[in-house]
Amino acid sequence: MMDQLMFWLPLVTVLVSAVAGIVIFVAGERHQRLRTWLNIAAALLKLLLVGLIGLLVMAGNVPEFRVALLPGLDLVLRADGLSLLFATLSALLWLVTTIYAIAYLEHSPNRARFFGFFSLCVTSTMGIAMAGNLLTFFIFYELLTLTTWPLVVHTGSAAAIASGRTYLRYTLTGSALFLIGLIWLYGLTGGQDFIAGGSLADLDLNQNWSLKIIFWLLVIGMGVKAALVPLHRWLPLAMVAPAPVSALLHAVAVVKAGAFGLVRLIEDVFGPSLVADLGLGLPLAVLASITIVYGSVLALYQDDIKKRLAFSTVSQVSYITLGVAIGGPVATIGGLIHLVHQGLMKITLFFCAGIFANFLGVKKIEQLDGIGRRLPWTSASFTVGALGMIGLPPISGFISKWYLGAGAVAVGQHWVIGVLVASTLLNAAYFLPLLKRIWLQPPPEQWPAEHRISRLESAAMVGSSITTATVAVAVGLLAGFPLSPLSWVTGIVTEYFP
Amino acid sequence: MTEALLAALVFLPVLGACLLLLAPASWRAAILLVVTVPLPFCLLPLTVLIADAGLFEMALAGHPAPLGIRWRLDALSLLILWLNVSLMILVGLAASARFAPASVEGLRFWPLWLLLAAGIHALLLSADLFNLYVTLELVTLAGIGLIATGGSGAALRAAMRYLLLALMASLLYLLGVGLVYAEAGTLDLYQLGEALEPGLLSATALVLMLAGLLVKSAVFPLHAWLPAAHGNAPGPVSALLSAIVVKVSIYIIWRLWFWTAGDWQLPAPGLLLGLLGGGAILYGSALALVQKRLKMVVAYSTVAQLGYLMLIFPLSNLLAWQAAGYHLVAHGLAKAALFVAAGNILVSLGSDRLRRLAGLDQRLPMDVFTLALASVSLMGLPPSGGFVGKWLFLQAAYEQGAWGWMALIALGGLLAAAYLFRVLALTCFHPRSHGHSTRLREPPTLASLAGLLLALAAIGLGFASAPILGLLEAAWPGAMAP
């Protein structure tokens, strides 16, 4: 009985939202009530299942689903510490995003399609989180591309379709290279599961050049989604999608999947020591640093709120890459914990940007003047997100920065501090003017496009943003708490660096 | 018993075709059912047999080899037989909605349909070159007849061009067969290997046969007839033509190459054939990208996808063999699904111009869903049969360090994504233009359902690869020098 549970649980957890998605598709546009409840129920159920897995893992079990896809190639879904981190994050944020999205899209067309793909998208993310080897990861990674594309082009405007095209061009090219790298790797090693510390480390392959090329092929594949410069162009364009999609792209699923993949690649496939031996960490760290600074500089030049946020994501997600690329336990903690922190903060920001646009038609930065008086709670959440992005204590962004900087110093990479500080200053430069406009400037006589929003909807949307903002503060403020993400990540990292 | 089953595979459809022409209109549906439903049940025991014995041979009407007709069933034939039978049934479901058996159109359509099936079955079982010629002719002619049932001017013109080229190809093939007979004194596919020494005459014979077959299977740059024919035929017909008819001539090429000429050292011509395949992938994809009609996109996609089947010649190892076989099956299912869906769309809108497809996902959700699923497999995205095929191809290329082929395969996947996502974007996400009202006739649910089942099967192949790969491994003419 227990064995059966251990076997099926990961699969069921992954498929819950897929089933919901399919039912939503089949039920069609008219069954709104069914759709709403199904969405929420699936999100709750998924959270519950992830929680259950969490308990089982804490009790020392390893739930694992395994089926042969090709002879010798297994599809493996397995829950370890790292996958639980990502799974919990996306399950939680999915719940919030679902509630937000239901309210956000209340009166727009094509909702069945939207929520159907929305659910499938989360299925893929969960699959990525639980993937137990690189092939499984790749499969769900591709599935994620497929299921997010309809969301990106959802509005059907020319800009949306063009951005969807760009999205595909980047992601599919990336995944073609990913596939070649994958084949190459499988050719060298056969199908290896993810192992803490790297499955390649013990093989003693003496194929350094091949391994280096494979590494970079895979980095490109994942770097596209993680928006590493110069593969980032799709992300700012994709901000034409509705706000919940942006939240999903930037916080829950897509860029996170890329960054998570890089973490897996370095920690579980190559292994930190092999990466260090091959001299791969430093170039990747430099690339991540360039991305961090470049994204921030570009953010300065955007006058559209969501676009600025998008470039900010480009910059912030690379913190994760930077952390794992630097190596060493402390910096790795910094990178992994930013996976959680960036998600919380960025989702808050996009929720708020969506509320500004949806309630008052405010989309440009100069339209933000005085909005703090009109939408105080939203503005407060936005402020929390923005200050956290800058990395100010006690919001969670600070914890990431602290660990990244300290970890870099600990392994003697002092230049990283320069990058972090530059990013902090640039973040301040592009976020603080927004805060000043929001709180200190007088409001205009007339908002660009005021919409009537029912009380329930506004409560759902504003409530979502407040929730995520609160959590973003709480995980920073209570970072030392035994159940905090930080403690969790510390536990994971001690496995990699015993 | 086994002999009877094999005979049933061929003669049941023929019998059905005759009965259809004779019986009253109201019986036709029942006749169709009676002759098609047993087919998979014939295949089941045969599968068990092949799984055990690997091979089954029989001499028709008791005459032995040089004179009589010999049938031979091995794993490869069996696999393609399964593909054909499934397609016959599922696409047949879709077609039955369009060509009601009791109607006049039905009378034109279904006998040809059954003849096509019989021809394909006989072709797959044939063990000598002349029988292959006869059955291939049967298949071609039935196919041309089916194209013509579309009735439009374009369809007739396309059928005519197909007919001319196919006749020319048949003549070339027949010439080759004649030369072979003169040289070796036998036409048995599997005995020729020893009888035929490499030499000027046998090489010429092989080239003649290959050239004819390349035309019939529309390998780039000899594909000129295919897009028009497949693009203008009725949906279910296009489905069969693209999914199986062009494949059977490639099947003959495989047989000739790996069985008859199996122990010749042929790297250079193999490379040429591979390059033709590569050209097909690039050129077909590029043209699919610039088409203005849905069915033309799908037709050019066939041109491109056939290219993969040629990659077996330069790569030429077990993995590549499995890859090609898997690709053949997966592509067959996915392409049939695409054409069935495209046919449904064409029927219900009265046009398949891409511009007019905007907003279609609201009106024909099931067909669009089929389109999307089949596209996933064609692009080789996981999890799907297409992905498994692509994965195996890449692995095969990797094992031989063939980086160029790896790059080509990856690029092919990207190009497929490019033209298929273009279609999906146009159908689902472009806002509907209000200028012209389009006539909308709901396609029969049965037709949509059949398409969906095909697409699901294509996706499902991604999960159940082991038995098929096992069959293909058994079919690999292992003595072959790589």
Next chain:
Amino acid sequence: MSTLIAVLVPLALVILIHAGPASRRVALFLAPWSPLLLLWPWLTGIDLAMDWPLLGLRLGVDATSAPLILLTSIAWTLAGWQANGQVDKNRAWFWSGWLAALSGMGLVLLAGNLGSFYLGYVVLSLSAYLLVTHARSNEAWRAGRIYLGLALAGEAAILVGVLMLAGQLGNPGFDELLASPEVLIDSPARWFLMVGFAVKLGIIPLHIWLPLAHPVAPVPASAILSGIIVKAGLLGWLRMVPALAADPLILGQLFLVLGLVTAFGGVLLGLTQRRIKTVLAYSTISQMGLVLIAFSVLFLAPDQRDAAVAIIGLLALHHGLNKAALFLACGNQPGQTRLRLLLFALPAISLAAAPLTTGYLAKNALKNSLDEATPWTWLDPVLAVTSLATALLLWKAFGLARGLRSSQPDRIHPAWPTLVAAALVAPWWLAANSNLVAPLSSYVLFAAVWPLAAAAAIIAVHALLFARLLPKLPEGDLVVILDALLEQRAPRLRFDRTAPSRRFINFKPARWLRRLERQQRQLPLAGLTMLVIGGLLWLLLWAPGWL
């Protein structure tokens, strides 16, 4: 937990202010008095160590922070009392900034480890922005911008230092920091921190925000900015830039010279100004020069750390109270009556170190420790000249204060005289407690008096001197350069073409491809292709035979 209330209560009040009208009334009633909570941890001496907030929180009071806690609880409370009566515009935002800054300051004062201090410091720096820009005039926005720019630059330098320390020590307590010289000696962290905190202190050339921010901020806000908040930088120095025995002597000498430059530079620049709050701001800069001189003693004689820290504490308390008193005066029409002028003059004289004042007390202690720490005999007269210079500057301020009067008589706010009184007494008490009261001798008295006499002489002929010699410099002097740089608007570079390209479907060769394909369909061409392919194949098949 009780230690935390000094930090948490102000934050709770901020929330109450924004929660609703009724709670706002309660919050505003309580707000001015919340600094008094800082006395609680000092008096009880309860230390706090918690692991779960942030990266570990340690709070407590020690000898280094005690004078500053005394300063904050007196001056911030009294300034708040006056603010309660005098700030009536945008009250919610003013008090939010005020209380948040207080909370940050409280954390800075009580912090016992790196992380807690940094947290407090950030909160303090950011919320002070709300105080600087309270007027919301163009001038205020500009001052706020420059303040924030410099503050963030300072934060950046501090962050570098903090992260470097964190990389080697984790989240060290300050006692651990002092106990690990082997880490500090090789690391540039201390110098980043030194520069970062110098921004807050207004050490030349990082001073430019002070003369801009003080005049535009409301009077009570200027008082705490100048009197207290700048001292947060000082505490940063004392905590995180410890002098090590292995430091070369030249470092201490460098700081000494820098301190002198700031002390004199502040005065000279201040003399060119025309607004009283600007003049007072420059006076603060000059006085922080003195603080830097006192700080250099730590490096000149690292073994006498405790004594030097006590002197610095005295100096800070003395300056904080007196300067806050002078700023509070600016809100009370000091030119209205003689009594008010007297109340203005008292702290001014004290700052100029007249005998028997607390300024004298502090300066004398500083002089004595410098005498011990350096062999330089020229320092004594130079230090005396700083008093002279301060006297001149404050005379200027006094002259400007006389002009501050209104036609309608208004009541004097009781906070001001209370602060003046506290400024007279509190430093004496502290000095007595830390044994810094030196016996009075005629020599000492002379040394204290002559600078003032010289100042009086100069003032007597000031019309001749200053009117001609001193140019009128803009407030913030060096900011002109910064402005010039910033006025060159950042170039509008387009790094990224975000406009989507639409060439995908209609890509160029489309038409060409279609034409090619149409020709391919012609039968003769198809036949020819067949021949070519067959021929090629034939050649290749047969080629091995030929060769």
